[in-house]
Amino acid sequence: MEELTKKQKAILDYMKAHVSEHSYWPSIRDIQAKFRFASTNAVFGHLQALERKGVLQRIPGAARAYKVAPEATVDLSETVIRYEGPDENSLEVSNIPLMGSIAAGFPDYTESSGVLASIQAPISEGSRRRPPQSFALRVRGDSMIDANINDGDTVIIEPGVPKHGDIVAALIDGETTLKRLIKQSSKVYLKAENKNYPELYPANELVIQGIARSVVRPI
Amino acid sequence: MEELTKKQKAILDYMKAHVSEHSYWPSIRDIQAKFRFASTNAVFGHLQALERKGVLQRIPGAARAYKVAPEATVDLSETVIRYEGPDENSLEVSNIPLMGSIAAGFPDYTESSGVLASIQAPISEGSRRRPPQSFALRVRGDSMIDANINDGDTVIIEPGVPKHGDIVAALIDGETTLKRLIKQSSKVYLKAENKNYPELYPANELVIQGIARSVVRPI
DNA sequence: ATTGACAGTGAACAAAGTTTCATAGAACAT
């Protein structure tokens, strides 16, 4: 696949965003206005380039009529996600593209300092309007089946400070496990959602990797 | 909600199917040709009626530019997409609600025939190992609760030719619904997975938007 | 009988939108 120039990519992204937002394609003049071109022909050339490079298909003569080439994306249901620890780089994430136009799925997780959130010290406030850096974990075991999270499911973990009752990904004995967080009289416990494992794990110094926000189950 | 006439429904259906297949809206003359009208004004009147009844929104003067009402049983979920604007350094983050644009902007991934999947004529031999382009749909309603897909869940749809027993997103009466595909003695049915709705929907000309591969359930 | 919604024909217009032509600077490789 031939590389796109910066402007070409920007135009293509704008077109996809326009479709997502308005449900119809922009006209050449719409693009021209967006990018402050003085001539429609500037856009025209870019569109020709996008078509030549195989990422866009135009329907000659038809207004607001395009098709986009599918991008190389990974289906979430087939993605094997392994997560070893907060400071490892072996984190595979997958995009769920919407109409093939998503530009930012789950961002890379390498820029974080390592610990997502600690109970004692809430994470820094500095995340300005950035999508949460969620990641996925494959569930092994049956410790959460009473919460309808089964072996083989994938949970989406969102970094943050958990509240009482949240299901969290926590680091216990060097392993990441999925447990429900219980705060009782200024004490903190981790509880498995399985009648066979009724214990509460007391936690003094707890490293929370994130809060489980959703479960992905293959059909 | 005001009732649609048979023709109005058919036209709306065709428009949605056209978007689903080609990823752009049909022009008035496209619709005219499809329904063998002798005048474009016939279509024009129907479009006005559809807009008056609140199921279609036209953008005056713009070509091939419409929006559909957000009352499909399955809805696109929200997403955040990011694209680069004309200023090279400013990264715009735009929230895309995508309400009601269910029929719009579905990618055409067969590049030749345009049809995602037709029951009678499965797509051409082009079994190029191209990664499928999945997208997400939010489920409304309880028609699939026996398949453990509940109201509020999000399903990941993967374009492709469905097999017998697959749960598919299909276009019925202009709406995208989630049903199980049943092939029985060279006939094709759509079946709801709910004991209260035991019917099989016979399907002659079926537009399949994709196969449900996984369910995402918020915790 | 008459009204009003519904459905359509046929022609024509004007705006919207695409495409082509001529031209040219900057960056880059031959």
Add this chain to the structure above:
DNA sequence: ATGTTCTATGAAACTTTGTTCACTGTCAAT
């Protein structure tokens, strides 16, 4: 030096497409 690619301007030609006007007919309800 020279050609190529990318990017862009400015104007014009041309096609597509939405829209309007005038008119006809059907059907059900008032």
